[in-house]
Amino acid sequence: xxxxxxxxxxxxxxxxxxxxxxxxxxxxxxxxxxxxxxxxxxxxxxxxxxxxxxxxxxxxxxxxxxxxxxxxxxxxxxxxxxxxxxxxxxxxxxxxxxxxxxxxxxxxxxxxxxxxxxxxxxxxxxxxxxxxxxxxxxxxxxxxxxxxxxxxxxxxxxxxxxxxxxxxxxxxxxxxxxxxxxxxxxxxxxxxxxxxxxxxxxxxxxxxxxxxxxxxxxxxxxxxxxxxxxxxxxxxxxxxxxxxxxxxxxxxxxxxxxxxxxxxxxxxxxxxxxxxxxxxxxxxxxxxxxxxxxxxxxxxxxxxxxxxxxxxxxxxxxxxxxxxxxxxxxxxxxxxxxxxxxxxxxxxxxxxx
Amino acid sequence: xxxxxxxxxxxxxxxxxxxxxxxxxxxxxxxxxxxxxxxxxxxxxxxxxxxxxxxxxxxxxxxxxxxxxxxxxxxxxxxxxxxxxxxxxxxxxxxxxxxxxxxxxxxxxxxxxxxxxxxxxxxxxxxxxxxxxxxxxxxxxxxxxxxxxxxxxxxxxxxxxxxxxxxxxxxxxxxxxxxxxxxxxxxxxxxxxxxxxxxxxxxxxxxxxxxxxxxxxxxxxxxxxxxxxxxxxxxxxxxxxxxxxxxxxxxxxxxxxxxxxxxxxxxxxxxxxxxxxxxxxxxxxxxxxxxxxxxxxxxxxxxxxxxxxxxxxxxxxxxxxxxxxxxxxxxxxxxxxxxxxxxxxxxxxxxxxxxxxx
Numbered sequence: 001x002x003x004x005x006x007x008x009x010x011x012x013x014x015x016x017x018x019x020x021x022x023x024x025x026x027x028x029x030x031x032x033x034x035x036x037x038x039x040x041x042x043x044x045x046x047x048x049x050x051x052x053x054x055x056x057x058x059x060x061x062x063x064x065x066x067x068x069x070x071x072x073x074x075x076x077x078x079x080x081x082x083x084x085x086x087x088x089x090x091x092x093x094x095x096x097x098x099x100x101x102x103x104x105x106x107x108x109x110x111x112x113x114x115x116x117x118x119x120x121x122x123x124x125x126x127x128x129x130x131x132x133x134x135x136x137x138x139x140x141x142x143x144x145x146x147x148x149x150x151x152x153x154x155x156x157x158x159x160x161x162x163x164x165x166x167x168x169x170x171x172x173x174x175x176x177x178x179x180x181x182x183x184x185x186x187x188x189x190x191x192x193x194x195x196x197x198x199x200x201x202x203x204x205x206x207x208x209x210x211x212x213x214x215x216x217x218x219x220x221x222x223x224x225x226x227x228x229x230x231x232x233x234x235x236x237x238x239x240x241x242x243x244x245x246x247x248x249x250x251x252x253x254x255x256x257x258x259x260x261x262x263x264x265x266x267x268x269x270x271x272x273x274x275x276x277x278x279x280x281x282x283x284x285x286x287x288x289x290x291x292x293x294x295x296x297x298x299x300x301x302x303x304x305x306x307x308x309x310x311x312x313x314x315x316x317x318x319x320x321x322x323x324x325x326x327x328x329x330x331x332x333x334x335x336x337x338x339x340x341x342x343x344x345x346x347x348x349x350x351x352x353x
Numbered sequence: 354x355x356x357x358x359x360x361x362x363x364x365x366x367x368x369x370x371x372x373x374x375x376x377x378x379x380x381x382x383x384x385x386x387x388x389x390x391x392x393x394x395x396x397x398x399x400x401x402x403x404x405x406x407x408x409x410x411x412x413x414x415x416x417x418x419x420x421x422x423x424x425x426x427x428x429x430x431x432x433x434x435x436x437x438x439x440x441x442x443x444x445x446x447x448x449x450x451x452x453x454x455x456x457x458x459x460x461x462x463x464x465x466x467x468x469x470x471x472x473x474x475x476x477x478x479x480x481x482x483x484x485x486x487x488x489x490x491x492x493x494x495x496x497x498x499x500x501x502x503x504x505x506x507x508x509x510x511x512x513x514x515x516x517x518x519x520x521x522x523x524x525x526x527x528x529x530x531x532x533x534x535x536x537x538x539x540x541x542x543x544x545x546x547x548x549x550x551x552x553x554x555x556x557x558x559x560x561x562x563x564x565x566x567x568x569x570x571x572x573x574x575x576x577x578x579x580x581x582x583x584x585x586x587x588x589x590x591x592x593x594x595x596x597x598x599x600x601x602x603x604x605x606x607x608x609x610x611x612x613x614x615x616x617x618x619x620x621x622x623x624x625x626x627x628x629x630x631x632x633x634x635x636x637x638x639x640x641x642x643x644x645x646x647x648x649x650x651x652x653x654x655x656x657x658x659x660x661x662x663x664x665x666x667x668x669x670x671x672x673x674x675x676x677x678x679x680x681x682x683x684x685x686x687x688x689x690x691x692x693x694x695x696x697x698x699x700x701x702x703x704x705x706x707x708x709x710x711x
Contacts, residue, residue, distance in 0.1 A: 107529070112536065156702065167525045168702045170532050171460055175702075178464075178637055179695035182688045185562045190682065195558060196551050203543045278536060328547065334540030338533045342516050345529040 027298045030291050034305040038086070041312040045082040046074055048316050050324055053078075080211035085315050085329075086308040087214055087221055088206070088274050091266040093307020094228050096281015097288060097300050098266075101235040102154065102259045106286070106344060107170045110146075110267040111278025114176030118149025119271035120202070121180040128187050128194055135216050135272060142272035143220075147264040149176055154260060204277040204330020206315050217269040224265030225304070231258045232296040239294060277330045279337020280307050286344070380651045380660065387663035394667060395439060398674045399431045437568040437632060438673045438686065439666040440576045442639055444583075444629040446665020449640030450647070450656035451587060451622035454594045455615045456527060459701065462641035463626035466513055466531035468506045469635040470538035472627050475505025476634075477542050477557045481549035499575060499631030506627030509534055510619070563636035563687025565673050572632050579628040584662070587621045590614070591658055598655050636672075636687045638694020639665050645701065668693075 046062075047053050053061075053070050060066075061074035092110060099108040099115075110116050122145030126132040132141070156172045188195040200208070234255035237245040242252050270277070281303075288303035311329060314336065318327035364375040393408070396415075400406040406414075406423060413419045414427040449462045463469050479501045517530040542561070546554045559566070593609040601611050626640060643665045644656030650664075651657050672689040679689075 112532070152699075156699070167460070167528055170529055171465065172699060172702050174465060174532055174535070175695045175698040179691050182562060182637065182691035185558055186684055186688045189555070189558060189562070189685070192551060192555055195555060199543070199546045199554055199558075203540075203547050278540075328544065331540050331544045334537055338537040338540075341533040341536070342530055345526055345533065346516065346519060 023293075027292050027302075031302060031305065034302065034309060037309045038305060038312070041309050041316065042082050042086065044316050045085060045312050046078040049073075049078065049319050050326075076211060080214050081206050081209070081315075082312065083214040084209055084273060085206050085312045087217060088270045088277070089280060089308030089311030090304040091221055091224065091270040091307075092277060092280040092311070093284040093288075093303040093305070094225065094300050095263050095266040095270070096307070097285040097296070097303035098228055098231065098235070098259050098263050099150075099153070099281065100285045101239065101296055101299075102256065102263075103169060104239070105169045107282070107341070108153075109279065109282035109285070110263065110270075111276055111280070112170065112177075112282060112341075113149070113153045113173035114180060115146050115149040115153065115263065115267050116271050116276035116278065117177045117180040117184075118145035118147075119143070119268050120276050121145055121184050122148075123201075123272060124184050124187050124194070124198060127197070128191065135210070135213055139217065139220065139269065139272040143264055143268035146268040146271065147260070149180075150260055150263050150267075152176060154256065201275040203328045204275040204333070205328035206274055206311075207326065207328070209273065213273050217273050220265050220269040224262050224269065227258055227262035227265065228300055231255065231262055232300050234258065235296040236294075239296075275330065277311070277333060279333045279341070280311055282344075283337050283340050284310055286340075377651075377653075380653065380657060383647070383650045384657075384660045384663055387660060387667055391439070391663060391667045391670065394670050394674060395435050398435045398438075398670055398677070399427055401674070401677060402426075402431060433570050433573050434565050434568045435670060435673070436573050437576065438565045438669045440573065440580055441565075441629040441633045441636065442666035442669025443662040444576065444580055444625040444665070445636065445639040445669070446643040446647075446661040446663070447584065447587060447658055448622040448625040448629070449642075449665070450644035450658050450661035451591075451618050451625075452640070453644050454591075454655045454658075455597060455618050455622075457598065458525070458528060459645055460528055460641070460698075461531075462644075463506075463623065463630075464635065464637050464640055465528060465535070467509045467534035467538055468513075468531075468623060468626055469630045469637070470535040470542075471509030471512075472502040472506035472630040473561055473635045474538045474542045474545070475501040475508075476560060476631070477545045477549075480557045480560065481545045481553050499628070502631035503624070503627040506623060506630060509538065510623045514619075559685060560634045561687075562685040563634040563690070564685035565633055566683070566685070568633070576628055576632045579624070583621055583625050583628075587618065587625070588658060590618050590621065594618075594655050634685075634687060636669060637691045638698065639668055639690055642694045642697050643668055 043055065043058060047055055047058050051073060053074065057070045058074060061068075061071040062079075065071040065075060095115075096109045099110060099113065100106065102108075119142040122141040123138045126138045126141035132138045153169070153172065153176075156169060184198070188198045234245075234250055237248055237250045238252070238255060240248075245255075246252050284303045284307040285299075287306050288299050292298040292302050311333070314332040315329040318329050318332040321327055364377065367374050367376055392412075396408045396411040400408055400411045404426060406427065410419055410423055411427055414423045415432075417424075419427070445463075452461050452463060452466070453459055476498050479498045513527065513531050513534050516534070517527040519526070546557060549557065593604065593614050596604040596607045596609045597611065597614070599607075604611050629636070644661045647660045647664050648656045651660055668690070669686065672693065673686045676684040676686045676689045
């Protein structure tokens, strides 16, 4: 099972009452640390940028705005951007952990498996053929695309005995992404205006998004998180294998469908808002499993918080390294996440879920 | 052509100078049928356009017949496009066959290993930073684009091989590291598209889908020269592939210097793929799909090189024909190969999952 992530450092012990108590306080401690980190990164995200704002001014702008220049920058630009980053980070982190749980595959992740590109292709289709322009209009296309791509991935994940190897799933992701990218280019090439909008969206960025977008995706995000929370106990049983889960009274199909719906909502909302951002779910799910162990009831919230921290941190880094311009968060994450992916692949024994 | 006592029944050996092999009627038949179909499809593709020319007239013009107008249209205007597609397809097919044979992995191909992705990134960098600032720089960019693509592809190959190396290369790890490197290449490409101005971005996007549009003789020559050098080299080196298919240990015991041999053949495959990418953009899935289909058609144990080259050319030219006729607007050929190839890859993966080793 998932213990391989911690290596052979800890001997298997029969957990007694005190162990469980200690483990719980450890997990709560980690969640608190992540929350603290999130606050720190959030403040940095508000303060850092083309126009640096001292923390004192940030504080004033948040709690007692007087309408000065700093106040306007903070309240109309930085705060919505930070909120969007937190939301998308949580969504992608939880979606990544859910996908790894359902496919029992250490390389599963919405970006790498083509779910994000599925959402992206449908969004482009919606914009081009139906002339949809508002986020609330095309978020439904994003859901449809994420759903179709997730179904393909889940089907491949349930083919045959023992499920697919990491290679199979990763390559399926490559195939799906490649196909969707080609179809998307066929559409955007027909129309330069669409291409101009598409290329800024395709790179995966928090910049230049309308201030109301964070609020608009919130309901979908909340629905997705509720479904994920409902799904967590079922995932714990599915980790024992489908047969075992069924034997223990689990409705496997229902659990799968709940997971599918949660992944669809979370990824679709994130992609509709920010474009396809890869590697967050991958990095964060492994990190969370390393911290909390294999229990999905703890793993999912940890992955969500860590995802928000990672995404915001990457966004802040992207604003600092390429002044006066900025490096989009999707690029920063690819440059950080791909080495992590290679590291996972190079381990002597592939992590098994 | 004399038999020896060690001949396999039903497989008469053929020897001529340094060359030796066995007579495989199925291989020869399949290859010849492929050549015939290729000539036919190429002629149909050349015949299509504003001024339609029948297949017979196209073939006549190609061998020197027909009237002057037909000869001009066929030889000067339309042949370069089809010929580029044909050569690029052949290069991709052979590159894929070599890659799959030396890694013993049906899923290994230059496009999955990140080679074409990185070549694309390098080319987009040239388009984004090189073009648009004066005639001289523009001309330099035109010369530089294929070379940049070649260097990008080689860099990616070295990176993938180096990162996947850990007391030998396990082919699954090679593929996965390729996926990772490819992801970085794609990310950098989309960043370059944002940095570039919109006209360069359009040009780069067309190039990135793999297009045969507007190819003239200047595009044909480099890829033809590269093929003329690389195909014989690859064939000359391919004698040990049969031994390699038995596993590294057995191959070493049979006298094949496994690592040196693999690097040499790998270099040939890579250069073929990078040259193809440089002249027509990253046309996806040809290198992946064709060797597998040919292996089944021929009934061989490893992907056959020459047959893969022929069918790679056939697939690319047919895809170009489909791309030009299927929809009212002309599509880049790479979209058609992606639409045909991606489902096939998913099918291969599904089969592999059910415990069928390819």
